[in-house]
Amino acid sequence: xxxxxxxxxxxxxxxxxxxxxxxxxxxxxxxxxxxxxxxxxxxxxxxxxxxxxxxxxxxxxxxxxxxxxxxxxxxxxxxxxxxxxxxxxxxxxxxxxxxxxxxxxxxxxxxxxxxxxxxxxxxxxxxxxxxxxxxxxxxxxxxxxxxxxxxxxxxxxxxxxxxxxxxxxxxxxxxxxxxxxxxxxxxxxxxxxxxxxxxxxxxxxxxxxxxxxxxxxxxxxxxxxxxxxxxxxxxxxxxxxxxxxxxxxxxxxxxxxxxxxxxxxxxxxxxxxxxxxxxxxxxxxxxxxxxxxxxxxxxxxxxxxxxxxxxxxxxxxxxxxxxxxxxxxxxxxxxxxxxxxxxxxxxxxxxxxxxxxxxxxxxxxxxxxxxxxxxxxxxxxxxxxxxxxxxxxx
Amino acid sequence: xxxxxxxxxxxxxxxxxxxxxxxxxxxxxxxxxxxxxxxxxxxxxxxxxxxxxxxxxxxxxxxxxxxxxxxxxxxxxxxxxxxxxxxxxxxxxxxxxxxxxxxxxxxxxxxxxxxxxxxxxxxxxxxxxxxxxxxxxxxxxxxxxxxxxxxxxxxxxxxxxxxxxxxxxxxxxxxxxxxxxxxxxxxxxxxxxxxxxxxxxxxxxxxxxxxxxxxxxxxxxxxxxxxxxxxxxxxxxxxxxxxxxxxxxxxxxxxxxxxxxxxxxxxxxxxxxxxxxxxxxxxxxxxxxxxxxxxxxxxxxxxxxxxxxxxxxxxxxxxxxxxxxxxxxxxxxxxxxxxxxxxxxxxxxxxxxxxxxxxxxxxxxxxxxxxxxxxxx
Numbered sequence: 059x060x061x062x063x064x065x066x067x068x069x070x071x072x073x074x075x076x077x078x079x080x081x082x083x084x085x086x087x088x089x090x091x092x093x094x095x096x097x098x099x100x101x102x103x104x105x106x107x108x109x110x111x112x113x114x115x116x117x118x119x120x121x122x123x124x125x126x127x128x129x130x131x132x133x134x135x136x137x138x139x140x141x142x143x144x145x146x147x148x149x150x151x152x153x154x155x156x157x158x159x160x161x162x163x164x165x166x167x168x169x170x171x172x173x174x175x176x177x178x179x180x181x182x183x184x185x186x187x188x189x190x191x192x193x194x195x196x197x198x199x200x201x202x203x204x205x206x207x208x209x210x211x212x213x214x215x216x217x218x219x220x221x222x223x224x225x226x227x228x229x230x231x232x233x234x235x236x237x238x239x240x241x242x243x244x245x246x247x248x249x250x251x252x253x254x255x256x257x258x259x260x261x262x263x264x265x266x267x268x269x270x271x272x273x274x275x276x277x278x279x280x281x282x283x284x285x286x287x288x289x290x291x292x293x294x295x296x297x298x299x300x301x302x303x304x305x306x307x308x309x310x311x312x313x314x315x316x317x318x319x320x321x322x323x324x325x326x327x328x329x330x331x332x333x334x335x336x337x338x339x340x341x342x343x344x345x346x347x348x349x350x351x352x353x354x355x356x357x358x359x360x361x362x363x364x365x366x367x368x369x370x371x372x373x374x375x376x377x378x379x380x381x382x383x384x385x386x387x388x389x390x391x392x393x394x395x396x397x398x399x400x401x402x403x404x405x406x407x408x409x410x411x412x413x414x415x416x417x418x419x420x421x422x423x424x425x426x427x428x429x430x431x432x433x434x435x436x437x438x439x440x441x442x443x444x445x446x447x448x449x450x451x452x
Numbered sequence: 453x454x455x456x457x458x459x460x461x462x463x464x465x466x467x468x469x470x471x472x473x474x475x476x477x478x479x480x481x482x483x484x485x486x487x488x489x490x491x492x493x494x495x496x497x498x499x500x501x502x503x504x505x506x507x508x509x510x511x512x513x514x515x516x517x518x519x520x521x522x523x524x525x526x527x528x529x530x531x532x533x534x535x536x537x538x539x540x541x542x543x544x545x546x547x548x549x550x551x552x553x554x555x556x557x558x559x560x561x562x563x564x565x566x567x568x569x570x571x572x573x574x575x576x577x578x579x580x581x582x583x584x585x586x587x588x589x590x591x592x593x594x595x596x597x598x599x600x601x602x603x604x605x606x607x608x609x610x611x612x613x614x615x616x617x618x619x620x621x622x623x624x625x626x627x628x629x630x631x632x633x634x635x636x637x638x639x640x641x642x643x644x645x646x647x648x649x650x651x652x653x654x655x656x657x658x659x660x661x662x663x664x665x666x667x668x669x670x671x672x673x674x675x676x677x678x679x680x681x682x683x684x685x686x687x688x689x690x691x692x693x694x695x696x697x698x699x700x701x702x703x704x705x706x707x708x709x710x711x712x713x714x715x716x717x718x719x720x721x722x723x724x725x726x727x728x729x730x731x732x733x734x735x736x737x738x739x740x741x742x743x744x745x746x747x748x749x750x751x752x753x754x755x756x757x758x759x760x761x762x763x764x765x766x767x768x769x770x771x772x773x774x775x776x777x778x779x780x781x782x783x784x785x786x787x788x789x790x791x792x793x794x795x796x797x798x799x800x801x802x803x804x805x806x807x808x809x810x811x812x813x814x815x816x817x818x819x820x821x822x823x824x825x826x827x828x829x
Contacts (some may be wrong), residue, residue, distance in 0.1 A: 093737035096754070135733070273469065320740075328737035329755065339723030339733045344484030346713075349749045353741040360485070360738075360754050363718070372738075 064114045064143055066199055066256075067179040068107050069170070072100060073120030073164055073188035078308045081433035082408055087119065088307070089187030090126040092391040092409060094319055094328060095359035095374050097243040097337045098129060099306060100187045104136045104145070105335045110195035112183065114143030118166045120150060120159060135338040148173060156160050162277030165423050165438035175257060182262050184255040184279065190315045190326065191252075191303035198297045199256055205233065206259045206290040211284070212254035214301050224250035225280050227296045235294040238284050249296055252303060255279065261292065302326045313406060313429055316372045316389045319357050342375050350381060359392065366396065374409070383413075387423045397440065404446065405430040414440030421446040453593030454569040455585075455649070456495040456532075459489065460556055461515055463780070464578040467614065467700045470822050471802065475514040478506070478577040478641035480699075481803070482710050483721075484753040484768055486579045486698070487518050490731045491721075496573060497525050498727045499585035503532030505563040507556050509539050509549055523748050524732045537563055554670040558659055567652060576646035580697045580708060582724045588649055588690045597688040598654040601628065602647040604696050608636040612707060614700035616646040616670065620689055628687035631675050647694060653683070695720025706820045707802060709766050709783050712751055736769050744775070774809070781817070799823065 060273055076088025080158055083091065084355075089227070100117075107115050115138065119126055126147075132138075133145035148170050150159050160166035181202065183195055193212070202210040213227050228237035230245040238364035239245070265283050269275050275282045287294060299415065302325055306312040318325040328335055342361025347353065352367045361376035366383035374392025379385055383396040388405045397415040405420035406429060413419055417438045420430035428447030432438065436450055444450065461478035471480045478489035496504055504527060508515060521527075522534030537560050540550050544802025550556040557564075557574075564572065571592060574584055583602070591598040601619050604726075619641050622629045631644075651690070658674060678685045686763035695717060698706040711717050722729060741747060746761045753769040760777035767773075768785045774792035783800045790796065791809035798815035802825040808815070811829050815821030823829065 135735075322742060328755070329740075334735050335737070336735050338734075341728035341730045343718065343729070344751045344753045345739065346718060347747045347750050347752060351748065353745065353747055355743040356741050358736045358741060358752075368741075 062126075062142070062178065064177040064179050064242045066112055066181040066183055067143075067174050067177050068112050068115040068183040068185055068193075068195075069167055069174070069285040070100070070115055070117045070187050071104055071166060072109075072117050072126060073123075073160055073166060074186075074188065075121045076188065076307065079312065080309070080430050082309075082312075082406070083122070084433055084451050085122060086125045087122050087187075090129055091102075091306075091312070092374050093190065093306065094316060094326075095314070095357050095372055095392075096339070097328075097335060099190065099451075100126070101136075101335055101337045102132070102190050102192070103185050103187055104130075104133075104138070104194060104340075105333075106191075106193050107185075108136045108138060108336070109333055110193075110197075110199075112195060112263055113140050114177055114179075116146045116148045116170060117145060117187070118148050118160065118170065120166075123147070123149060129338055131338070133161050136336045143177060146173070147312050162282075163279045164266055164269050164275075164283050165277035168270050168277070171263055171266065174263075179259050182257045182259050184257070186253045188307055189252065189303060189305055191299075192301065192330075192335075193254070193299060193303075194333075195254075195256075198254070198299075201297050202256045202295070205295045206293065207256075207295040208258050208286070209294045210256045210289055210297050211235065211294065212252040213249040213296045214299050215248050218245065218248050221245035221248050221250060225284075226250060229296045233295045233297070235288065235296050238288055240280055249272070249298070251280070256286075257303060261287075309429055309431055311408065314388055317370070317387075319372060320355050320370060340375060340445055346445045348381070351379075361392070366398075380415075388420070400438075405432065407432045408434040408436075410435040414442060416437050416441045417443065419444040420448075453571060453589055455499075455501055455571050455573050455589050456569040457493075457501045458557075458560060458563070458572050458574045459492055459496075459504060459506045460553065460574070460576050461489065461506050461512060461742070462509040463553060463556065463576050464699070465511070467578065467627045467704060468702060470702050470800075470824070471705070472511065474511070474802075474825050476508060476510075476512050476577075478508075479512075479515040479518050480577075480705075481768060482580065482699075482705075482709065484751045484766055485734075486729060486731050487515075488580070489492070489515070489518070490729055491582070492575045492577055493525050493527075493581050494728065494730045495575075495581070495583050495585050497527065500590070500778045501573065501585070503535070503538055503567065503569070504538050505535045505559050505560055507537045509556070512538070514554065518732050520732065523564060525730045535563060536585045552668055552670065554659075554662055554667060554674065557655075558663065561659060564652065564655060564659075569652060569703070569803065571649050571651050572655060573647070573649050575648075578699045579645050579647065580699070580721065581645075581692070581694055582721050582729065583692055583694060584727070585647075585649075588647075588692075591690050592649040592651075592688070595626065595686070595688050598651050599685070600649045600688045600690050602645045602649075602692050603642045603689045604645050604692050605640055605642050606696075607639075608641050609638045612700070612704050613643070614698075614704075619646050626688045626690075628679060628689060631671070631679060633671060642689070645696070645698070649690075677743075702800070702820065702822060703818055706783065706817070710764070710781070712766060713749055713764065734769055745773075760790070760794075783820075802827070805829075 070087040076083040138145035194221040208418035227249045304315045345362040357372045359375040365381040369386045376393040378395045382399045394411040396413045399416040400413045403420040404423040421427040433451035465472040527534040739756040742759040745758045755770040759775040760773045766781045770787040777794040802824045806828040
């Protein structure tokens with residue numbers, strides 16, 4: 059039955075702790091962290107999938123999955139509430155031979171080979187849920203087929219001085235990969251792996267099974283599977299991607315990616331109707347801007363009530379910024395209050411934060427201070443001071 | 453007491469000809485991101501009603517588009533959910549468009565018959581409020597009334613009432629003693645809000661009776677007649693005392709929209725705990741306030757880009773206001789494009805309107821300047 063088949067199934071790795079986001083991922087998995095006002099990080103990968111015509115996605119969860127599970131739900135906001143396929147949460151499970159956590163990225167896929175086989179997929183697209191970018195995976199799949207590859211890895215050009223932070227691909231003229239080096243000290247290429255792979259299913263299954271049989275392996279795509287395939291001389295190609303792409307794994311990069319939405323010609327434009335980013339919506343009222351409010355160069359979401367001053371900031375849904383409050387160079391994730399006379403500068407406030415009247419959080423960005431971070435549901439008492447670079451969590 | 457809902461989508465189209473030229477009253481955009489039916493539907497859903505019939509007559513394409521499967525109101529269901537009731541007109545000429553409320557009710561007879569609920573909540577789409585209907589339903593059940601009319605006490609001298617409103621008087625037990633259709637100009641009057649709860653069995657009997665006797669008007673032939681004849685029916689009132697607006701003309705649409713800028717409206721309509729106003733999701737990005745923009749006292753939907761000045765205005769989704777433009781006291785519906793160095797004062801633009809650079813347009817509060825859908829200046 060042709061209906062029981064999907065050409066390509068996506069596996070979205072969403073189980074990492076995201077420990078470098080500290081307070082922001084204390085109670086939530088990284089893919090469920092708010093971004094750009096109304097979105098969550100995972101919206102970008104899910105929207106890319108649906109916009110690329112991939113409607114079957116397994117989301118591998120492990121760390122603090124409650125918020126993420128609730129958010130994804132039946133997949134309706136991304137049109138993934140399908141009769142056959144759709145989005146499915148894949149947590150670690152108990153099998154006949156025992157139960158195991160996901161030991162690494164490769165092991166997580168290995169444990170869910172049954173999911174991939176169920177859809178009789180020819181190709182498997184491996185994604186991670188912690189990148190902000192807009193990408194047409196269908197084009198990458200076309201490239202993979204055209205090259206007759208066993209594995210295609212999406213790569214992006216990075217400045218040579220930054221190349222040692224990434225997994226670097228060295229390629230021949232036809233795009234085939236001859237060398238892969240993880241975080242090389244002396245990179246000989248600027249093609250950095252984006253952590254996006256397309257595999258032929260059978261090849262992938264073979265290598266995952268072999269990897270599983272090796273007790274010394276750390277069960278990781280970058281460390282084990284890719285090098286093993288290269289060593290065996292499989293046909294591996296690099297797919298060059300051009301456009302905005304950002305790993306938001308650190309506080310600084312998360313802040314920067316939010317700021318990339320601002321300005322008259324933003325690096326990341328979300329208003330493009332032809333590549334919409336879908337999100338699960340809460341029913342919020344329209345935003346209200348008060349009589350004495352000042353808003354400059356900012357991104358503001360539904361449910362907000364702004365009476366104070368907001369500059370160069372991204373404000374999530376349901377945020378109330380009271381009269382006399384001052385918010386600058388900050389990311390406010392929503393559902394909180396900045397009370398009268400409070401100052402918030404160069405700060406990330408997670409959801410549900412209350413900044414008491416007259417309190418000060420963070421310091422001028424120009425002073426060279428670090429970003430202050432306030433975790434979810436924290437109340438900063440009136441008049442209190444939160445130092446720049448502070449990391450508050452419950 | 454269990455209840456189903458029934459909404460009349462077209463019944464007040466005549467009061468707002470400018471905006472209903474291309475749509476039904478139910479799908480008239482209101483309040484930055486809503487359509488009028490959203491308020492009624494949300495009230496029903498937030499009160500635990502999971503089966504809602506929507507009676508449509510004409511011009512309902514935008515309504516169909518808005519409602520879809522009903523999933524945005526959690527009404528996409530196997531049992532119950534949203535049921536559209538289009539007019540019963542056949543190619544052979546049999547059947548015709550309902551011309552009155554009574555005929556509209558009769559067109560929904562199958563829906564009413566197949567309901568298993570004890571009562572039906574009927575509502576029009578000209579009312580904007582956040583009302584806990586479960587209280588009305590409970591009072592209706594307790595009193596054992598045949599019909600409970602939701603009324604609102606208003607100061608006629610301070611409210612712009614329509615030509616014909618139904619004023620209800622009741623005794624101290626809450627029993628209706630009189631209905632009058634008139635336009636009150638002063639004093640406190642208890643007006644009917646076009647929301648009522650009916651015992652389903654009463655409704656079925658009444659419709660059969662009305663058909664047998666050839667009644668044409670629900671108000672004159674049924675309500676007034678029953679009260680005058682002391683026919684033994686039990687009509688009660690339920691006084692609603694929350695925030696309330698109703699739309700009877702373009703001037704009044706303008707006025708109601710401007711009321712949304714008040715704190716009372718935000719608290720009484722939008723920020724009611726556990727009673728959100730639900731609407732169709734459009735997936736717009738958040739709104740962008742550019743460097744040099746100035747926004748004061750305005751209600752703004754998502755997906756807007758503002759480079760100029762906006763004051764005392766209501767902006768719908770996807771509106772763009774260019775550099776150097778000044779928008780004051782305006783209502784700009786979805787996707788209006790305002791070029792640069794434009795001034796607009798007391799202007800209402802329907803969807804997809806384009807105002808080119810350096811145009812100056814102005815109306816006044818009592819007569820806003822209206823630009824129809826897709827218009828270009």
